[in-house]
Amino acid sequence: MDVTIINPFIASVTDVMPQLGFGNIVLKEQIEKSKKITASGIVLTLGIVGDKKGNVAYSIDTEGAKQIASTMMMGMPVDELDDMAKSAISELSNMLTANATINFSNDGINVDISPPTMLTGEDIELSMSKDQVMCVQFDIDGIKLEINVALD
Amino acid sequence: MENIRVMIVDDSSFSIAVLKRMLEKDGMEIVATALNMSEAIKKAQEMKPDLITMDMTLPDGDGIECSKEILKHLNDTKIIAISAMMDEEIINRAKKVGIKGYLQKPVDQSDLDSAIERLFEGEELYKVLKSNFEEAFKESIFSFLKREIGGEITVEKVLTHPMTTNSSGISVAIGIIGRHDGRLIMDMSEDTALGMTKKILQDDSQKIDDAINFLSEFTNVIAGNACSLLNGLNRSFGLRVSPPTVFRGKDITISIGDIMSESFLIKTDLGDVFMNVGFQKGAVEWM
Numbered sequence: 001m002d003v004t005i006i007n008p009f010i011a012s013v014t015d016v017m018p019q020l021g022f023g024n025i026v027l028k029e030q031i032e033k034s035k036k037i038t039a040s041g042i043v044l045t046l047g048i049v050g051d052k053k054g055n056v057a058y059s060i061d062t063e064g065a066k067q068i069a070s071t072m073m074m075g076m077p078v079d080e081l082d083d084m085a086k087s088a089i090s091e092l093s094n095m096l097t098a099n100a101t102i103n104f105s106n107d108g109i110n111v112d113i114s115p116p117t118m119l120t121g122e123d124i125e126l127s128m129s130k131d132q133v134m135c136v137q138f139d140i141d142g143i144k145l146e147i148n149v150a151l152d
Numbered sequence: 153m154e155n156i157r158v159m160i161v162d163d164s165s166f167s168i169a170v171l172k173r174m175l176e177k178d179g180m181e182i183v184a185t186a187l188n189m190s191e192a193i194k195k196a197q198e199m200k201p202d203l204i205t206m207d208m209t210l211p212d213g214d215g216i217e218c219s220k221e222i223l224k225h226l227n228d229t230k231i232i233a234i235s236a237m238m239d240e241e242i243i244n245r246a247k248k249v250g251i252k253g254y255l256q257k258p259v260d261q262s263d264l265d266s267a268i269e270r271l272f273e274g275e276e277l278y279k280v281l282k283s284n285f286e287e288a289f290k291e292s293i294f295s296f297l298k299r300e301i302g303g304e305i306t307v308e309k310v311l312t313h314p315m316t317t318n319s320s321g322i323s324v325a326i327g328i329i330g331r332h333d334g335r336l337i338m339d340m341s342e343d344t345a346l347g348m349t350k351k352i353l354q355d356d357s358q359k360i361d362d363a364i365n366f367l368s369e370f371t372n373v374i375a376g377n378a379c380s381l382l383n384g385l386n387r388s389f390g391l392r393v394s395p396p397t398v399f400r401g402k403d404i405t406i407s408i409g410d411i412m413s414e415s416f417l418i419k420t421d422l423g424d425v426f427m428n429v430g431f432q433k434g435a436v437e438w439m
Contacts, residue, residue: 005153009342014163017184043399045325045327045397046327046394047325047326047327047328047335047393047395047397048327048394048395049327049329049392049393049394051328053395054394054395055394055395055396055397057329057397083315083409085408087410090407092411093303097202103312112329112333112392113327113337114327114329114333114335114378115250115333115410115411115432116329116410117327117335117337117397117406117407118406118407118410119319119323119399119404119405119406119407120404120405120407121319121401121402121403121404121405122402122403123402124399124400124401124404125399125400126399127364127368127397127398127399127400128396128397129394129395129396129397130395132297137345142414149227150395
């Protein structure tokens with residue numbers, strides 16, 4: 001498993017999430033998957049170009065996304081994933097990926113990222129740009145966040 | 153640099169006169185001048201200038217405080233600090249409140265010109281992008297389908313699109329990265345994707361995985377060709393496309409309302425294709 005690809009994302013989660021008001025961040029699992037991934041709830045994907053090329057996909061279940069949006073909006077109750085809550089989640093994916101690019105540049109790898117694309121649904125089948133996809137799962141205050149990275 | 157509306161803030165009427173002459177030489181319109189902070193805040197809100205030159209020492213406050221107050225209400229206004237005083241600490245404070253550049257007095261014309269040019273170059277580029285991207289993507293998808301699929305192809309712009317759209321079965325997202333970043337989303341049903349794959353490869357045994365590969369490459373070609381066309385208009389766009397991500401499933405909703413984008417419905421003999429493409433204005437970096 002190529003840890004140089006996933007470590008910048010792990011560091012990003014452990015740096016960014018506490019700043020947003022999350023307390024307990026546990027890295028649950030780190031595995032290598034094949035090209036196809038299944039996800040339910042919210043999926044956000046961002047393109048990456050530069051010294052490395054590929055994409056990253058974040059997935060969070062709907063309940064988790066509501067909790068994240070609520071915490072990001074200073075504890076405002078979020079009963080449904082309205083545009084405001086979606087925008088918060090979208091901004092989170094942007095922050096996490098932007099932070100990962102800073103971590104990459106500290107390793108001498110320069111990359112740029114695109115705006116996120118957000119999808120919602122059940123059992124979404126994702127085909128990433130590469131056959132080996134690095135996957136990490138976090139438990140963040142009881143919320144499951146999965147990050148899939150395909151980078152060449 | 154014409155059509156840029158400027159306000160000059162400086163506690164010295166001599167400095168205002170000097171700056172006014174330089175800015176007018178570049179064809180800019182001076183819409184207001186202010187000798188102190190309270191006047192500057194009031195006039196900024198009234199005139200909403202595109203650019204403010206800001207002195208750092210003002211009789212009733214400082215340029216940092218004044219800029220912070222002005223930027224609270226005006227998102228699109230750009231502020232350049234012009235002051236006799238310049239050190240690392242004040243530059244950092246200026247950056248923090250959203251001032252875009254710092255020039256030390258006495259300012260010469262060429263330094264002022266190049267600072268303003270760089271500051272507004274992104275705006276100009278965004279305007280050019282905004283008025284050309286639709287045509288580039290329409291042209292790109294039309295010529296691909298005409299060449300590869302043939303038959304009757306029509307590309308219609310969807311005049312008003314909601315914040316979200318429902319997927320017909322398979323969606324592809326491609327990120328576009330450059331001076332201004334963007335995104336291309338392509339969506340069609342599995343039947344349409346399979347039909348196109350079979351037609352292009354002239355092979356009826358194609359399966360859904362082949363269709364996913366086709367759609368991924370199809371989107372990549374459309375994005376690549378359109379971005380090349382746009383880069384040809386102005387190399388400063390520097391647009392590059394990221395590899396595609398393909399989504400497949402029932403009841404998938406795609407958010408498209410988060411950035412300025414346009415949607416198109418493409419009708420072909422093998423079924424409809426939905427295309428959404430949009431760009432967001434890249435931030436002006438510190439100069």
